[in-house]
Amino acid sequence: MSLCISSANFDQSSLVQKNTVDSDFRATLNQTLNKVIAQYGEETYRLERAEHIRYECLKKNVPGLLHRLWSNMIYASTTIGSTFSMYKEVVQYYCGERLTLINLPVYGASESFFGCIASIHTDEYFLLPTSVFFEFIKEEDIQKAQPKTLLLSELEPGHRYEVVCTTDSGLVRYRMGDVMNCTRFYSRANNLVPLPEEPIDIPQIPLISLAYRVGNVLGIFGEKITEQHMMNALQQTIRQWREQGLLVDLHDFTSCPKLDVFPAKFVIFVELIED
Incomplete structure (x- = not known):
């Protein structure tokens, strides 16, 4: 990284050389890098920034590298729930104590946005029922060819479901292959987001977290090992x-x-x- 910045040339990166064979794309990378460098002070910036990166990266057993390299960074975001939790400690090391690590703010796919983060302290999401029409298959029924589906209002905390969605563009209905946990119902006491102060009836709002993909289940004798x-x-x-x-x-x-x-x-x- 420091060599790329000091020379204003991504060709100094062995990673770029190995994985980017398109010469036009590499030229575009270099042009973009030069534009950024020009905004910050040309050669002086290049040399100082490269030396700073080299100095910080050579420090051993010092957490918080991300904040030291980008002091204005507010938070880092990645998938931290389910089986991805094994990587959370590694990412947290690079964040250090001064940089907050949160779950991905949006749960989505190419079809639509399905949910938004419920809290920066958990891996839970609110589902967005106006983005697609949701249905859910109980975990024990996932292997059935035509399983019964449930509506969002029928979810129960402590159970797992596969997500089925119907898009608003074409009314295409299919199974997503994502299995989620219904963790709990949102309530006024959760204090995650403000609710109306007037005493009105608020429907039960389930919070969900991603558990695993259907294809990521192993089995030899009919057991389902996630x-x-x-x-x-x-x-x-x-x-x-x-x-x-x-x-x-x-x-x-x-x-x-x-x-x-x-x-x-x-x-x-x-x-x-x-x-």
């Missing part, structure tokens, strides 16, 4: 290893069923990091 199940088991194993003196943390993992042996089993590839 990423969350797998991660919980691995984290418990890591805790046992640490109690036995093996000081490692879980960095990443992937798994697949192995069906060409008897009995069939899961193969788990684990990437560990030492303390």
Whole structure:
């Protein structure tokens, strides 16, 4: 990064060289970089900024890199719920104590925006019923070809559902493949967003968090093992290893069923990091 800025040329980046083969696109990157540099003071800025980045990145075991590089940054946002929670601690390290880490503000897809963040302190969303028409399939009925669907008003906290949406452009209805938790109902006591002060009837508003994708469920004998199940088991194993003196943390993992042996089993590839 510092070499790119000091030379005003993205070609100095081995990452760009390896992954960006379009020479016209690389030229556009360089033109944009030069425009930004020109706004901040030309060569003086380039050299000072490059040196600052190099200095901060070389610091070892010092959290808060994002705030040190971009002091005006207010918050960092990424997916932090469900199985993505294993990466939250890593991202939080780069945020440090001065930069707030929040869940993605919007739950959406190419079809529409489906929900907005309910609180910066949780991974919960309000669903937006005016964006698409929502229906929901109970988790135990997901594998059925024609499962019964429920309306937004029929959700119950503590249960999981697959999302079905009907778009307002074409009235196309299909299953999204997203499975969500209905965490609780919003109430005046939650104090997440202001409600009217007048004592009016407010319908129950469910809050949801994303659980997993339907295709991310493993099974050999009919069981349904989600990423969350797998991660919980691995984290418990890591805790046992640490109690036995093996000081490692879980960095990443992937798994697949192995069906060409008897009995069939899961193969788990684990990437560990030492303390």
